[in-house]
Amino acid sequence: xxxxLIDVDALAGLVGGERVLVIDPYPEVVPTAVEDKLLYLSxxxxxxxxxxxxFSFSKGExxxxxxxxxxxxxxxxxxxxxxxxxxxxxxxQYPFTAVxxxxxxxxxxxxxxxLREYVCPELAALEExxxxxxxxxxxxxxxxxAVAASSPSPRSIRCFCGLCEDRGDRLDLDVLxxxxxxxxxxxxxxxxxxxxxxxxxxxxVLRVIRGLSIPEFRRELLDLLNRYxx
Amino acid sequence: MEHISIYRMADAVHALxxxxxxxxxxxxFLKIANSWVLRALSDVPGPDLxxxxxxxxVKLLDGTREALEAPAAVRAPCSPRGxxxxxxxxYSGCARFVAEWGAEFVYRLVYDERLRARAIRTAARNLxxxxxxxxxxxxxxxxxxxxxxxTAQSHELRDLVWKPFMARVEVDxxxxxxxxxxxxxxxx
Numbered sequence: 001x002x003x004x005l006i007d008v009d010a011l012a013g014l015v016g017g018e019r020v021l022v023i024d025p026y027p028e029v030v031p032t033a034v035e036d037k038l039l040y041l042s043x044x045x046x047x048x049x050x051x052x053x054x055f056s057f058s059k060g061e062x063x064x065x066x067x068x069x070x071x072x073x074x075x076x077x078x079x080x081x082x083x084x085x086x087x088x089x090x091x092x093q094y095p096f097t098a099v100x101x102x103x104x105x106x107x108x109x110x111x112x113x114x115l116r117e118y119v120c121p122e123l124a125a126l127e128e129x130x131x132x133x134x135x136x137x138x139x140x141x142x143x144x145x146a147v148a149a150s151s152p153s154p155r156s157i158r159c160f161c162g163l164c165e166d167r168g169d170r171l172d173l174d175v176l177x178x179x180x181x182x183x184x185x186x187x188x189x190x191x192x193x194x195x196x197x198x199x200x201x202x203x204x205v206l207r208v209i210r211g212l213s214i215p216e217f218r219r220e221l222l223d224l225l226n227r228y229x230x
Numbered sequence: 231m232e233h234i235s236i237y238r239m240a241d242a243v244h245a246l247x248x249x250x251x252x253x254x255x256x257x258x259f260l261k262i263a264n265s266w267v268l269r270a271l272s273d274v275p276g277p278d279l280x281x282x283x284x285x286x287x288v289k290l291l292d293g294t295r296e297a298l299e300a301p302a303a304v305r306a307p308c309s310p311r312g313x314x315x316x317x318x319x320x321y322s323g324c325a326r327f328v329a330e331w332g333a334e335f336v337y338r339l340v341y342d343e344r345l346r347a348r349a350i351r352t353a354a355r356n357l358x359x360x361x362x363x364x365x366x367x368x369x370x371x372x373x374x375x376x377x378x379x380x381t382a383q384s385h386e387l388r389d390l391v392w393k394p395f396m397a398r399v400e401v402d403x404x405x406x407x408x409x410x411x412x413x414x415x416x417x418x
Contacts, residue, residue, distance in 0.1 A: 027401070029333065029397045029398065029400075031401050032244070032335075032338070073348070078344075
């Protein structure tokens, strides 16, 4: 593992390279509590270093880079901000899970889309709930900043992926969000990818979407899909 | 209840939730909490002030949700340069405009000028994005705002039903209230 301190302003150069896949694990809207904490940790008493490591590794043909979106927004608020740039040398083991674990150490709930797309497939292959790469990143970061390992175990992410028995109370939040959306009379046009579809196809898609918002229907559909291993 | 702006109530609740971590939050709360806010808080029973604040907020949100829906047309009350000079906590005019489109709490952008500058940039980007999907931006300052939106939206906007402030409310208030488990029963 190679660790460098770089200026966040110089990030553009990293992203520009060829075949770099930028992955964004951060939630779309960062909670103020998290942002305040990050700002505090990257304040001058801690040497102006962002506690969020920038992380890069190669897998297959491509090089992956953790999105610098949050670093840039922090640098907006703190000019001269530096970031730890961690490059994994050699074949990374469960890199996406490691990223998710380290970020939750810092109190960041990674975006669900990131979990679903990158972490869940890794967890399905991970046999023991142990990710050495996460420990290695933690120890690299804690040379500069004190980062306590407080993240949930891979087991709780497993539950998110539907890979465990206990699914917890996740559903409640979904219901709340749905409720919030359903009770509105939309005025501005909602942006959806449906504009290209013909009238008839769009009607079908919308009907399915409406159906999915009914919990019973959704459960039945998922059961069906699972039963036929779709 | 109609006498409180949902923006004032959001500020009050967020400041209460932030009292432990943000040095200026308590000071801000004392300025934000006018008699209508205090009345809304005292109308909710219970021993825990934060839970009561959550319930009071959701009650108000239920009644004033239209205020947070994206309108078909919006009038910019000030220029971005005017917005940079916001200095007092007010829930009308320029301060409210920057809060609703920059997705930031009014008291935070009054107390921290870095947050204000960022909220102004975010507001410009959001306005440009909503305009692209059919909203009209009116008033003599509309071109100032649209020309400020030079950088591309870093993240795709998913939901244009609400003003951007709603995302702030969801992430910083509703989810926190959910943790305090004060909201669930009110919303069902």
